[in-house]
Amino acid sequence: MSATARAGLVEGKIVAITGGASGIGRATALLAAGAGAAGLVLADRDEQALARTAKEIHELASGLVPVEEVVVDVTADEGPDAVVGRAVARFGQLDAALNAAGVEGGAHPLDVCTDEEFDAVLEVNVRALFRCVRAQLRQMYQQGSGSIVNVASAAVFGVHPGLGAYVASKSAVLALSKVAAKEAGKRGVRVNALCPGLTDTPMLRESLGVRPQIDDIAARISLGRIGRPDELAEAALWLCSDRSSFTTGTGLVVDGGRVG
Numbered sequence: 001m002s003a004t005a006r007a008g009l010v011e012g013k014i015v016a017i018t019g020g021a022s023g024i025g026r027a028t029a030l031l032a033a034g035a036g037a038a039g040l041v042l043a044d045r046d047e048q049a050l051a052r053t054a055k056e057i058h059e060l061a062s063g064l065v066p067v068e069e070v071v072v073d074v075t076a077d078e079g080p081d082a083v084v085g086r087a088v089a090r091f092g093q094l095d096a097a098l099n100a101a102g103v104e105g106g107a108h109p110l111d112v113c114t115d116e117e118f119d120a121v122l123e124v125n126v127r128a129l130f131r132c133v134r135a136q137l138r139q140m141y142q143q144g145s146g147s148i149v150n151v152a153s154a155a156v157f158g159v160h161p162g163l164g165a166y167v168a169s170k171s172a173v174l175a176l177s178k179v180a181a182k183e184a185g186k187r188g189v190r191v192n193a194l195c196p197g198l199t200d201t202p203m204l205r206e207s208l209g210v211r212p213q214i215d216d217i218a219a220r221i222s223l224g225r226i227g228r229p230d231e232l233a234e235a236a237l238w239l240c241s242d243r244s245s246f247t248t249g250t251g252l253v254v255d256g257g258r259v260g
């Protein structure tokens with residue numbers, strides 16, 4: 001753990017992460033644990049992966065960073081309020097929230113994309129995220145402070161045939177983050193979107209299936225490779241932290257310089 005280099009980035013803060021069991025959410029949780037977080041609330045529908053991540057953090061931080069595990073489907077009616085409620089019940093506050101729970105939904109050209117396929121993506125990526133943001137804003141308004149980071153995608157700046165529902169959903173995440181930032185700014189709360197490029201997570205592996213395709217795509221990235229989850233975590237945690245105190249309403253692209 002490179003805790004020394006990052007000591008204090010989220011010193012004393014309570015950080016909640018949806019999708020905290022895997023990929024970018026997990027990497028941000030690990031980074032936060034080594035960067036002074038006073039407590040973590042990890043929410044995910046994958047109970048086993050969540051337990052594994054919580055155990056990793058326990059080992060990494062020698063048991064010094066308490067982790068509240070919330071096994072929840074964020075699309076459930078009570079899901080988003082439950083996550084914030086557990087943060088407040090255990091730690092008394094919520095300083096930062098990373099909304100990383102998301103689905104890609106597979107490739108479906110628009111002429112054959114069914115209502116169900118479209119709705120399934122929007123349900124998680126937009127409706128549930130909106131409900132998470134709403135619950136987080138209500139708590140942070142009471143505190144008069146907080147930082148919310150919503151994971152959108154660099155895909156919103158490109159053209160991606162077959163991914164209509166996904167790109168529409170992530171465009172909505174970016175737009176919603178900007179509106180929330182405007183509404184929340186004078187109440188002490190910042191809201192930003194993180195726009196990752198291709199990042200080596202279970203979601204991407206599942207989406208691409210085989211390694212050669214990843215290498216092919218990597219060739220079109222300026223840095224010649226896809227991103228690592230820990231590289232996205234650096235940006236996510238910076239946005240969560242007070243070090244980004246003058247940044248709100250932005251979509252931070254972290255994509256290795258992908259063109260096209």
Ligand SMILES: NC(=O)c1ccc[n+]([C@@H]2O[C@H](COP(=O)([O-])OP(=O)(O)OC[C@H]3O[C@@H](n4cnc5c(N)ncnc54)[C@H](O)[C@@H]3O)[C@@H](O)[C@H]2O)c1
Pocket residue numbers: 018019020021022023024025043044045046049072073074075099100101102103104124151152153154155195196197198199200201202203204
């Ligand atoms: N990996 C990439 O290349 C990439 C690129 C751009 C954006 N993103 C976005 O980053 C975010 C994190 O993705 P990742 O790549 O780390 O994927 P991942 O699959 O590794 O992690 C996503 C996590 O979200 C959880 N989750 C999904 N739906 C949920 C629900 N309804 N309730 C609770 N938990 C749920 C999953 O169980 C999983 O643990 C997503 O929003 C994704 O769209 C990823």
